[in-house]
Amino acid sequence: MDSFVVQYGWIIWLVLILIFMTVEMVTLELTFLMIALGSLGGLVTGLLGGPWWLQLIVAAVLAIVLLFGIKPPLLRALKKGGDPSGTNVDALLGLDGRVVASIGSNGGQVRLANGEIWTARLSPGTLERVVGPGERVLVTAIDGATAVVVPAEREI
Incomplete structure (x- = not known):
């Protein structure tokens, strides 16, 4: 099992990134984009030769940092340019x-x-x-x- 993860881990990361990006395109709330970017960090760690457990830790930490550190100010910046005219x-x-x-x-x-x-x-x-x-x-x-x-x- 360990050799399978080492040999095909990059494919697993790519599939996860594609799944998260697809879900993000449907939801448009930036949550799955941040998780996909965390998975990209896991992919890069794997390509640099990191063990599978380190890949998971990097992906999880990066996703959490992006979700709680980058997403809120990014959403505020996106909503700031909203339509100022009243409705209803x-x-x-x-x-x-x-x-x-x-x-x-x-x-x-x-x-x-x-x-x-x-x-x-x-x-x-x-x-x-x-x-x-x-x-x-x-x-x-x-x-x-x-x-x-x-x-x-x-x-x-």
Whole structure:
């Protein structure tokens, strides 16, 4: 058994590296990439003539160092360049729109700048009044399927 590992150990390492890289391509979370790089360290140790137990130790230590030392800062660096624009409700906050159906005590409708029509009601801090069709409003919050809006300052 020992002669088999010595003679074909490099093939075993290559197969492990290919398996880990394949799994990494499916998961895309960098864990199996770090394990594959650790296995590469075991392969290099074997090619330099190291015994099988040393190859395993080098592969394990290198994989652990990469998983806990390199992976976290690498993930932070990759996520830093993410899309800064908001999504879902966050994308609607601060958006302006035009009143389609008068907004009074029973609510109304607005067409937002993104083209969507929403039911709307005035923000609780706003003076009670009717906001007529065509007036400009700003979205301050989303409450379920209702946009909470405030009248925008009049355009000059």
